[in-house]
Amino acid sequence: MIESGFKVETRSPVAIRDVAAQAGVSRATASKALNPAAMSVIAPATRERVQRVARELGYYPSAIARGLSRKRMDTLGVVLTPGSVTPNESPFFGILFNGVLQAAAAHGQNVTLCVGETWRGAAESLPRFRDGRCDGFLIFYQTSESDIIDALVNSGVPTVLVDDRRDDPRLSWVDVDNRGAARAMTEYLVGLGHRRVALITDNDAESVYIENRIVGYREAMDERGLPRQEVLLSFAEAFGGGIYPAVQNLARLPAASRPTALFCTSDSAAAEAISALTDYGLRVPEDVSVAGFNDDNGGKDVKPALTTMRQPYSRIGEEAVSLLVEQVGDISRRGRQVMLPTELIVRDSTGPAPIEK
Amino acid sequence: MIESGFKVETRSPVAIRDVAAQAGVSRATASKALNPAAMSVIAPATRERVQRVARELGYYPSAIARGLSRKRMDTLGVVLTPGSVTPNESPFFGILFNGVLQAAAAHGQNVTLCVGETWRGAAESLPRFRDGRCDGFLIFYQTSESDIIDALVNSGVPTVLVDDRRDDPRLSWVDVDNRGAARAMTEYLVGLGHRRVALITDNDAESVYIENRIVGYREAMDERGLPRQEVLLSFAEAFGGGIYPAVQNLARLPAASRPTALFCTSDSAAAEAISALTDYGLRVPEDVSVAGFNDDNGGKDVKPALTTMRQPYSRIGEEAVSLLVEQVGDISRRGRQVMLPTELIVRDSTGPAPIEK
DNA sequence: TTGTAGGCGTTATCAT
């Protein structure tokens, strides 16, 4: 056998007791010398000695032991279903998640993704939420229909809903004003002279946020006495490519009843709509205006560039983390609710209504 | 003060000792009665009593305490940079990640995502990898250039590279045969009669896997004595939309020297290339064939449907988890390396070379 | 400024 030439710093049986011993101090002193919080209590000389020894010995504190002792892991869990990390289904997840990461770092918190197919069953999943790994949870929209949320709140687990809301005052959430945003978009289109503005959704009313967008559209149209045209596809239908044929159905209508503007509740739906219209021989925006929603990557490769409603992704992340940290810090406090505005981004896919002959 | 009507099951100070007391057994017995592993040692009667009490009391085991005791968290860390969860930059991450989730569940392991901007600095990030939260790590391609990998291996931390490789025999990895795949794709195009096959990459040689694809292309072309045409864009260039103008430059070449086939090293690059060609007035595949790579969602909305090279995403996930679990189980074992084949998916974006006049 | 001692919640060892 050839002896291995280089020495491997094998995995740490080196605990704080070893550092303490080597530095000639007690474990308590070593602990303090190593932790920013209590560090100032220790004499500079010993502190540096301890830190040096720790480095030399290759000491790495155990988050587990520390957590057991402090009863806190400084870790926030982001809860979502596998679909969320699959870009097709939710292209803007990444942007949102980055906001969360930033904010968490600013609060000195770790973030871990809790991805699970079956968060719906509270009974089965509660143990995982209460095993102490995370101090609290950010629940992303996809999961919010589940009964897990009530279970969490009843258990007193700090919980914040992201991009969704609930009536329970104990629960914190941060949401965007989907209804207002949909109103604003509809009003913008109407303001361009469009009278027949159709709504196309690729996720029907399964999600609260889509539902609210539908309501906003209806309010705006009804207030002006304009006729509504709604194409409400289920997620499955839309995912199976249903947007395209649905839009072509609209395109086939006689010009007098064909919508001159399409308000799509996502950028990807808008992209699909544009390709359907174009293939059918209609020009965007000259013949038909198309608006999207989210301003996620769907708008990127589309031509003409999409008019859309931008969500304040980083602010959502920041607020969500703040709310959660609040709750973790004071477990018995009431929830706080935050509603964020969206921003209309006008690009090239919308324009004045064509002149009716 | 109004007294709250409903009782809230506040957060668990209920530990196993409470269950034990209430059930009239020792903590040891309670522990065994609750854990599948040792459960069989306990008398059925007591076992059921303990379990019932646990349920009634709302007992939830602390993963932290258990981890401290067992020195194992049954948790695998997936290491990546924030970009990876942003669909634009890496559309197929989700698919791959799902494979990992499946496999991990099958092995009884939890998965947590370790997302960090700065995994590159081993010194700063090693403490986080050695704090005991995870038993081992899956390193995704994006992070692999970092010196953190050597640090992990030297520290004896179970580590598996995913979609990448290293020479160090202590290190496990699972990778796809990018070189072979690129050869195969090139050969397929040449087999269709194409002589001027251009390579377009949107990530130049920064990544090993791209580098290998380039090598594969070169081998195939050189062997046949065909002239190479390479457009190697940096990631930044490509992300800034550089593919489009680059392809138009190719399109502007006189027909006699213009490539008749484009081999793009990603589906999104291929999509961009198609739109550039189409806008220029060239037909795909009649005038120019375009092939992609990955078979991620880039191919989905593109017309014509992309010919591409599919990566065995779920198998990558499965293998990676298996390798990691192996290492965690036997810390001192050598690494194991797995290379997986890709699959040529022929769709509509490629066809016979046009007849030269 | 430093040290002593006990506890965090669980599992494992070894008796009984």
Add this chain to the structure above:
DNA sequence: ATGATAACGCCTACAA
């Protein structure tokens, strides 16, 4: 089949 006891590695009163 069950129980007493000692880890696991760290933190934090409280005492010195």
